[in-house]
Amino acid sequence: MGTLCLQVVEDGNLKGLLQIFIGLLLVGILVLGGCVAPNDDEELNEKASTEQVEKETSEEKAPKEDSSISEKEDTAENTPAAIVKKPASTVKPAPAKKTETSGTTAQVPVKLVKTIDGDTIKVLYNGQEINVRYLLIDTPETNHPRLGKQPFGEEAKERNRQLVNSGALTLEFDIGERIDKYDRLLAYVYVDGKSVQKTLLAEGLARVAYVYPPNTRHLTPFEEAQKAAKKKGLGIWSIEDYATDSGFDSDVVPAKNSGKTTTTSNAPNSTVSKPASTPSTNVASSQEWFQNCTELRKKYPSGVPEGHAAYQAKMDRDKDGYACEK
Structure with a gap:
């Protein structure tokens, strides 16, 4: 090439020399362009590949909140109301109604x-x-x-x-x-x-x-x-000292012999209890006392009239003057 240039110079052909210089310049530019372009393409491709990898990695690391929320919302919207689970009720049942009558005579x-x-x-x-x-x-x-x-x-x-x-x-x-x-x-x-x-x-x-x-x-x-019944000697008041302020004293009830009582001061009778000054002749030995009508009827099957020794007002429930009648 140098020889050629020298020859051209020597020949004095300036125009030819200029053409050669331009030709060499174009060749250099083309050579340089071919080398750089591939490098640039590779760099761009590598950069694009790196960005794609980073994007994919970022997407993998990112929480999938939107997706799950969307799925939940979609499920809730498409679930029938009848089968949606609700929290158990904590409300206690109302107590049984109480009859409110306190303070009244209702x-x-x-x-x-x-x-x-x-x-x-x-x-x-x-x-x-x-x-x-x-x-x-x-x-x-x-x-x-x-x-x-x-x-x-x-x-x-x-x-x-x-x-x-x-x-x-x-x-x-x-x-x-x-x-x-x-x-x-x-x-x-x-x-x-x-x-x-x-x-x-x-x-x-x-x-x-x-x-x-x-x-x-x-x-x-x-x-x-009570005062009226006690005055008449009815029922529990027919046995002296049987009904007390603390209860009933069965020990004062006399023993029975075939339906008859002993002639003690505790002998029950159907008359009104008398004061201590009352003559004792009113407590007759002929008085008979029976526990109930069943016992009385064993001796008097048809009952007894008022005034009879075995008559007791408590056995005359209909107050007709006849006790234990059938």
């Missing part, structure tokens, strides 16, 4: 289940069976674990059974405690509006007892009924 109708004894029955009250203990009275026991069977206990139970089965049964509550320690209702008991307690007291089959204020609404009329 009477609550109840249904009799059975008669337990002279002063207790079982009733259906507010949908539940529960025992009812009569307020302000006490009757002799019929089957007590310690006291056993007491005189007039069966009579009181039977009379109570007759009364509570004879009409519409209702209860009246006082202003004090309504339930005792044995989970019994404490109430006044009525049949067709008539007090069962007062009837038992008036017939000498119960005594006024268990007086705990403020449950004393009917105490005065109950005491008056």
Whole structure:
């Protein structure tokens, strides 16, 4: 090439030299362009590849919140309302409705289940069976674990059974405690509006007892009924000192010999108890005392009239002057 250029110079052909120089310049440019272009393409390709890798890595690391939320929302929208699970309710059921009569004389109708004894029955009250203990009275026991069977206990139970089965049964509550320690209702008991307690007291089959204020609404009329029965010597008052302030004393009941009593000062009779100054001739040895009509009929099958030695007012339930008639 140098030789050629020298020759051209020597020949003085300037125009030819210029053409050669331009040709060499173009060749250099073309050579240089071919080398650089591939490098640039590779760099661009490498850069693009790196960006793609970084993008894919970024997408893998990014939390898929939008996707999960979308899936949840789509599931909730497409789930029928009937099968969507709801949290269990924590609301407690309302307690059984209580009859609000405290402080009033309102009477609550109840249904009799059975008669337990002279002063207790079982009733259906507010949908539940529960025992009812009569307020302000006490009757002799019929089957007590310690006291056993007491005189007039069966009579009181039977009379109570007759009364509570004879009409519409209702209860009246006082202003004090309504339930005792044995989970019994404490109430006044009525049949067709008539007090069962007062009837038992008036017939000498119960005594006024268990007086705990403020449950004393009917105490005065109950005491008056008891006073009248005691004056007549009815039922429990026919046995001297049998009914006491602390209960019933079975020890004072005399032993029976074929239905007759001994001639002691404790001998029961159907007349009014007399003061100590009353002549003793009124307590006759001819008086007879029977526990009930069943025993009396063993000796007097047809019963006895008033004035008879075995007549007792408590056995003359219909007050017709004849006791234990069939």
